[in-house]
Amino acid sequence: MEFLPLKIADRKDMAQRKMWKEMTVTSDGHHLNPTYVYKVVLLGSMAVGKSSLAFRYVKNSFRETMPTVGCSFFKQMIRLETANIMFEIWDTAGQEKYHSVCHLYYRGARAALLVYDISRKEGKEFARSKGLLHAETSAKSNHQVTDVFMAIAQKLLQQEQQKETMPVQSQSWKKSHVDLRAPNSNQIKKCCKS
Ligand SMILES: Nc1nc2c(ncn2[C@@H]2O[C@H](COP(=O)(O)OP(=O)(O)OP(=O)(O)O)[C@@H](O)[C@H]2O)c(=O)[nH]1
Numbered sequence: 706m707e708f709l710p711l712k713i714a715d716r717k718d719m720a721q722r723k724m725w726k727e728m729t730v731t732s733d734g735h736h737l738n739p740t741y742v743y744k745v746v747l748l749g750s751m752a753v754g755k756s757s758l759a760f761r762y763v764k765n766s767f768r769e770t771m772p773t774v775g776c777s778f779f780k781q782m783i784r785l786e787t788a789n790i791m792f793e794i795w796d797t798a799g800q801e802k803y804h805s806v807c808h809l810y811y812r813g814a815r816a817a818l819l820v821y822d823i824s825r826k827e828g829k830e831f832a833r834s835k836g837l838l839h840a841e842t843s844a845k846s847n848h849q850v851t852d853v854f855m856a857i858a859q860k861l862l863q864q865e866q867q868k869e870t871m872p873v874q875s876q877s878w879k880k881s882h883v884d885l886r887a888p889n890s891n892q893i894k895k896c897c898k899s
Pocket of ligand 1: 749752757758768772773797798846
């Protein structure tokens with residue numbers, strides 16, 4: 706009898722399926738299937754708290770983090786009344802040396818959070834002038850972290866509902882879409898650390 710080694714692709718697939726299964730089991734043991742999967746990117750200068758924000762949200766913990774190299778990736782499921790939303794959170798590096806590659810991670814994102822230090826006053830005014838969602842958060846004290854992601858989930862869900870109910874020609878949600886292809890796009894959602 707001949708034994709064939711398991712193909713790498715199969716192993717990878719099994720590992721991915723296992724991870725997916727783990728991600729869709731809630732803390733109270735329920736299995737959830739995501740209704741929508743959304744990519745969300747975290748942008749901002751170095752050391753403004755992007756990784757800490759993601760870590761607090763996904764792991765509910767705060768710890769000293771090393772500067773991000775390139776990009777890190779997190780997943781989190783949100784259970785809403787009408788849908789289960791899986792966030793794929795891409796935490797980009799703020800250091801100057803990664804700026805030339807960071808825009809590669811924006812592709813396919815449905816929302817972007819521009820994280821900045823709260824001591825910069827102009828952040829709030831910028832958000833107001835562009836009509837963007839704005840929130841002051843603290844990963845350290847766990848202030849408004851879940852609320853920010855919940856607000857994004859609800860906004861995206863609202864867009865899905867509009868898509869379903871509106872005729873194609875008049876889908877106003879398209880007009881409010883953020884073009885993430887432009888590296889210097891300033892139409893981005895904001896939050897900050899304190
Ligand atoms: N006081 C306070 N400090 C924070 C908060 N969030 C992050 N920090 C601190 O700010 C520093 C930078 O945090 P990071 O999360 O690594 O910042 P980052 O934006 O991911 O950094 P890069 O990966 O270099 O882009 C760390 O020393 C954190 O402990 C916060 O909400 N409050």
